[in-house]
Amino acid sequence: MDSNPIKVMPTPVDLTAEDFRKIGTDEKEAEVIQRESISAWRDAWQRLRSNKLAMTALIILGLITLTAIIAPWLIGKIYGYNYYSNDLLYTNKAPSSTHWFGTDDLGRDMFIRTWMGARISLIVGLAAACIDLLIGVIYGGIMGYFGGRVDEIMNKFSEILYSIPYLLVTILLLVVMEPSLGTIILALTITGWINMSWIVRGEIMQLKNREYVLASRSMGAGHGRLLFRHLLPNAVGPIIVTVTLSVPNAIFAEAFLSFLGLGVQAPVASLGSMISDALTGWLYYPWRMLFPAILISLTMLSFNIFGDGLRDALDPKLKK
Amino acid sequence: MKKSKSLLLLLTLVLAVGTLLAACGSNGGNNGAANNGAANGGNTASDSGNSGEEKLAADQTLRINLSAEPPTFDPAQAQDSQANTVLKLMYEGLTRQDESGQVIPAAAESWDIDGTKYTFHLRKDAKWSNGDPVTANDFLFAWERVLSPNTNPAAPYAYQLYYFKNAQEYNEGKITDFSQVGVKAVDDYTLEVELVAPTPYFLGLTSFYTFYPVHQSVKDDEKWAVDQSKMIVNGAFTLTNWVKGQTIEVTKNENYWDKANIKLSKISMSLVNSSATELASYQNNELDRAGHPNGEIPTDQIPILKDQLKDELEIKGISSTYYYEFNVTAKPFDNVNIRRAFSMAVDRQAIVDNVTLGGQVPAFGFVPPGIKGLNDEYRNEHKDDYFTENLEEAKKLLEQGMQEEGYTKLPEITLIYNSSEAHKKIALAVADMWKKNLGVDVKTENQEWAVFIENRQNLNYQVARAGWSADYNDPMTYMDMWVTGGGNNDTGFSNEEYDKLIQEAKTSDDMAKRDANFARAEEILIKDNQVLMPLYYYTNVSASKPWLKGVVLDFSGAVDYSRAYITDARK
């Protein structure tokens, strides 16, 4: 079938030698789909595993998470520091053998604080992204799939929600509810999922008129099957890209809240709040900004690369 | 394929490390750049400076930054320090304050004082920017505007004029005839004023913006102060360009009576609300002055600037106090010994040396230095030794207090402060000291500004950050706020003797008695009751280019640029 002289694109099914095996001459056997033996997910996992870059990113993420859990505790045991105790005679000191990442403006150990910050940022980012994903996909999927009046109303609702000043909602939430991590996550997700829902909606709207959907529908597939079996898996690329972005978005949004004094309550810190604290003096105390900035960038980088890998692995059309 | 992916990873790492290195490297670079700038400035200055005589630069444009846009240019509506800075340039009151804080003639040439009666003789050459003469009626017009219950919106600082006889009654609508208020124009150039009670600081007050005259053309035109073409002023500068949110520009007023002494031709103000950016553009020679009172030098950079900009950085004490206040109606701070223990267990020197870094002075009293006393500054006449820092004593007092209240364990304590980098640092340092010195866990909570104020005013807190700056140069501005039910008394403190002392001081013309009353009142407030926990007296931290001269800072930290000038050290 690939008689096209322009050989820029790979064919949808790149056949390799392993894919070929002898089959009997039985007509019925020839109709059996050979790859059915492995489920779609296992298949994806296999493909993901072979993607070195994505796996490296995954490992880095794992390491960051692990360090964020263990390091503050371990260093606390060894050196007797914690993330909140001040040492006013030892402020803004450069990294040394006793303070690996230096100290901050209150003489607190930056190593512990950075990893505590990473812990908070990861919690905020992941929690917010998960909630965004869940609500966004369901909401966006329904909008895009049903279209018409349903879409119109749901879309309007999300538009209105989106245009209500976020800062107002946040301040109100933080005033009404106890200032805590949960409140901040809630504040971040209250409008955070909308973006996801729009992406999903756009994708579904585009996909639902495709021939294979039509075919499935004509074969009597229900809404649920159509949506979750056919449409969403095919929209998985943009969804994954959006998720990998909603983690940093949430982390940055939290930093923005810190910037306005509405973030996590000191002495607890997040990576974002540490960076914004360090911004005014970063020329002189670069370590105060660089370590959290590098960690946040590394985290984002890994999320993105991993997200890419995941997309490649999940997208059936890019199968090798 | 695989190769290119590891290549990608490598590339990523290289980029990341590269960024790191670039940032590290740039650190050293900046020092050089800053030094260069300073050195160039110095050179030019010495080149041209013959026998110490200063030559003016050809371009007399001053560039400063205001961290917030003044909400109004109407003296009757102004309430903040940014407006104060700009209005000082555009208007002139009866008096002015010179560099040493002395009240000197301005729109008034001279005055006679007879008890509660003041007679101001206006100068005849004073003109509005459109050429009209400034008359006594212009002052009356302005004051009537401020006090009139029909002014819309009402002037929030109308109470600054309550010193005039019947002014409060007129403002509150109890009197409807303005002529009954104790202000009168004897003729065009004589203004007679009668006060309710002897007010030793009244002359100084007349340099305050609420007392400025306003041109009568604005009558019945509520929106005049929004339109620069309608702003007729009597000060050294007129507003010539105002791009909302971006810049404000004032230009020398050619009709100003003292224009011979005004050297600046233009003052261009940017409106940037970022201390780091302000400092960066100062170092980049885009601004001639940075820092207080209109902006801020980032705390983190002060120790380094002290070294790098030795000749440019200026630290000056001002009359403002930073303190924590206790809610004396809430547990556990309804017990005076617990309040004392908390106040004693804080190392103020360590805070000013390592946290605030701006040369602030540890405070053990409420009235700050710079406020006039009987003969000298009040603070010099009455030492602030109402309590000392003493850990042993603090622990004992805490124990005693807990016993008195029957606590085996202190209730949960939360310290609230309004969101700001500086307040956060101080709160964390203080809470850490309490933990280390008293073994008490105190939660710190930052609150959004209005929420914070609301909580404080509704006594919905235990211990809260606070600061107070002087409205006028007299201990009264600090002491009368703590009377029972006082509008600014956010502690629930109430003391009969205190109230009586303040009431007496308000009506007495016996200066010695007033002074003694203030001293006793402060003792009641801090020593006897420890309603407040003073932390430090504020300083103004600012940086000025070597070519900028003649900037005047008053006792309260307000700045007057009207007589500033630029030497030819600036290219």
Next chain:
Amino acid sequence: MVRYIANKFFYMLVSLFILISATFFLMKAIPGDPLTSEKQVPPAIKERLYEQMGLDKPVYQQYLKYLGEIAQGNLGISMKQINQDVSNIISQTFSASLKLGVVAIIVALIVGVLLGMLAALYHRKLIDNVAMVLAVLGIAVPSFVVASLLQYVFASKLHWLPTMGFKGPLYYVLPVAALTAQPIAFIARLTRSSMLEVLHADYIKTAKAKGLGWMAILFRHVIRNGIMPVITYMGPMTANIVTGSVVIEQIFGIGGIGKQFVQAISVRDYPLIMGITIFYGVLLMLARFITDILYVVVDPRIKLSKGKEG
């Protein structure tokens, strides 16, 4: 088409009404009011001010009064920036945000789509990798870090560009660069991702099989379909860039509308909060509206009518 637009317009009005109502009551629910200040104004003056501002009335009456004024197109007068019309404050400060925003959007679109297309066309080649590393870095580094770095390098160190202000073309460079780093990255990734999909779609194969020229395929099919998600993203991005550049504006000292909004909220300047909210709301709805129209223009498969739904 006319009916479609009329329909949309009606929905916009309804949305606006809900937005106004929700924001109004939300705003009133937050503690504090425009007269909240550390130095208390005497009660008599305070009461008069409340009366003059209409804040002495029950909230529902204030709400009805506000609705009445809005219906006449009157956004009212700021309660903090004395006697200044809300509409004036918005139009004056938005002009800075708009100029910055429009430039940023154009830059983000052009650079982002180009980068994404290149990456997709040279999938898994060097260009792809470099483009994606750039994109990923754009996403990975917080914009305020980018802004500070740029400011330091190009203003403080090299003296090529001004540190702050907004007085001429040169003043755009750094803020636009800082502002677009993330959208460029996002657009590039979206474009790449969806172009890759399109490149593998059957109809492209068909087109190829028909012997259509490479350029024709690219322009008629690939780009047209490939930038669909980018169009979806345009709405939120426009809103984000135009309204959400507060931090960048702060760092570069550009007095935009974002600063006004944050300030208005913090001083509880009710009319200004409402005014900017309505303005943002309308802006956002228009952006969505245009997006929808663009959808139809770009992808003829999406029908305007609401027929043939599942």
